[in-house]
Amino acid sequence: MKNPSPYYAVIFTTQRTETDLGYKEMAKKMEDLAALQPGFLGYETARGDIGISISYWESLEAITQWKNHADHLEAQKLGRAKWYQWYKLRICKVEREYDFQRQDKG
Amino acid sequence: MKNPSPYYAVIFTTQRTETDLGYKEMAKKMEDLAALQPGFLGYETARGDIGISISYWESLEAITQWKNHADHLEAQKLGRAKWYQWYKLRICKVEREYDFQRQDKG
Numbered sequence: 001m002k003n004p005s006p007y008y009a010v011i012f013t014t015q016r017t018e019t020d021l022g023y024k025e026m027a028k029k030m031e032d033l034a035a036l037q038p039g040f041l042g043y044e045t046a047r048g049d050i051g052i053s054i055s056y057w058e059s060l061e062a063i064t065q066w067k068n069h070a071d072h073l074e075a076q077k078l079g080r081a082k083w084y085q086w087y088k089l090r091i092c093k094v095e096r097e098y099d100f101q102r103q104d105k106g
Numbered sequence: 107m108k109n110p111s112p113y114y115a116v117i118f119t120t121q122r123t124e125t126d127l128g129y130k131e132m133a134k135k136m137e138d139l140a141a142l143q144p145g146f147l148g149y150e151t152a153r154g155d156i157g158i159s160i161s162y163w164e165s166l167e168a169i170t171q172w173k174n175h176a177d178h179l180e181a182q183k184l185g186r187a188k189w190y191q192w193y194k195l196r197i198c199k200v201e202r203e204y205d206f207q208r209q210d211k212g
Contacts, residue, residue: 009198011115011160013150017208044119046152052160054117060201086207092115092198095166101192102123 007041007058009092014051015085023083030075037066056094063091113147113164115198120157121191129189136181143172162200169197 016023034040034055039062045053057063066072079087122129140146140161145168151159163169172178185193 009115009117009196011117013160044156044158046154046156046158048152050150050152052150052152052158054119054158080206080208084206084208086205088206089204090115090200091202092200094196094198096197098195099192100186100190100194102186102190 005094007056007094008060008063009094010055010057010063011090011092012051012053012055012087013090014053014087016051017083017085019082021082022078026075026078026083030072033069033071034066037069038062039065060091111200113162113200114166114169115200116161116163116169117196117198118157118159118161118193119196120159120193122157123189123191125188127188128184132181132184132189136178139175139177140172143175144168145171166197 031043031045034043039058041056041058043053043055045051055066057066137149137151140149145164147162147164149159149161151157161172163172
């Protein structure tokens with residue numbers, strides 16, 4: 001992942017409903033489509049009791065463009081109608097970062 | 107969770123080693139201890155192929171204080187020695203947020 005400075009993170013924290021129909025396919029489709037957008041830098045996701053998905057972007061303009069992408073608007077609508085009990089979306093500016101990489105296999 | 111504006115998010119993205127010994131106990135201990143610190147606002151965590159844990163704070167000063175807490179420094183040291191293959195830590199300023207709450211049970 002490139003690291004321009006500053007860059008932006010969209011933190012999407014979610015509680016799913018019991019309704020799985022179409023969810024995984026749409027999540028994969030949106031992940032693939034986001035990666036093709038101008039200004040996209042990277043994506044991280046994990047799910048436990050809640051889901052946390054974070055996408056990283058070069059600018060607030062890139063985030064707005066992706067938010068308003070026609071296919072993404074349709075996915076957001078379906079998400080509210082079927083897949084999410086609640087969600088919280090936070091737009092953040094990444095101010096500092098630190099990396100650790102292990103030298104041996106642990 | 108209170109929502110002062112602005113506030114800060116610490117995104118901790120991790121890849122674990124195979125070494126589980128003591129990890130869960132320490133993770134729980136640090137989660138409980140973080141919640142007692144001045145300026146702590148909330149915590150979210152999920153694990154899939156990677157782990158994502160996010161803590162929320164009132165200020166950068168609160169984040170620095172927690173980073174330098176003696177018990178936390180010891181946990182960080184053990185994390186690098188035993189539990190993490192790699193990690194990335196990002197300090198972010200939350201600029202905007204949106205909530206969705208379902209009205210029915212879905």
